[in-house]
Amino acid sequence: MCEIVLVSACLAGLKTRYDAQASPHERVIELLREGKALPVCPEQLGGLPTPRDKAEIDSGSGEEVLKGLSRILNEKGEDITDKFVRGATETLKIVEMMGIKRAIMKERSPSCGVNSIIRGGREVRGKGVTTALLQDRGIEVISSDSL
Numbered sequence: 001m002c003e004i005v006l007v008s009a010c011l012a013g014l015k016t017r018y019d020a021q022a023s024p025h026e027r028v029i030e031l032l033r034e035g036k037a038l039p040v041c042p043e044q045l046g047g048l049p050t051p052r053d054k055a056e057i058d059s060g061s062g063e064e065v066l067k068g069l070s071r072i073l074n075e076k077g078e079d080i081t082d083k084f085v086r087g088a089t090e091t092l093k094i095v096e097m098m099g100i101k102r103a104i105m106k107e108r109s110p111s112c113g114v115n116s117i118i119r120g121g122r123e124v125r126g127k128g129v130t131t132a133l134l135q136d137r138g139i140e141v142i143s144s145d146s147l
């Protein structure tokens with residue numbers, strides 16, 4: 001059986017982003033066509049609508065959010081941390097059920113970022129909430145920027 005890789009749904013060309021657009025990546029779409037990729041959008045899985053307000057990790061990184069030391073605020077200032085944490089845990093459920101070992105995630109997202117996230121409109125070092133949880137459980141997470 002071939003290895004299935006979890007991929008951020010927006011990289012697979014699905015319009016799951018906050019602005020209802022996609023961030024298609026040729027290599028990810030190729031994996032999907034070959035039946036080797038499973039697209040998932042943690043924010044949709046967490047119960048957020050599309051389109052939705054832009055959101056950022058308030059301070060620190062995804063690890064701090066998971067530990068309850070930081071939160072996720074949308075551009076209206078609403079605390080939507082619980083949706084992000086739910087999206088991360090639901091994504092982990094899929095990964096564990098399917099025995100997935102690797103993921104390709106969209107850089108700079110508060111859910112999927114691997115090396116960087118956006119804060120105050122600027123790129124800063126950090127990882128998204130779902131990436132932090134997957135890495136904590138031993139999943140190899142590859143940045144979309146490194147493909």
Ligand code: SF4
Nearest residue numbers: 009010017041109112
């Ligand atoms: S949460 Fe992840 S998969 Fe969903 S739109 Fe944002 S970057 Fe893409």
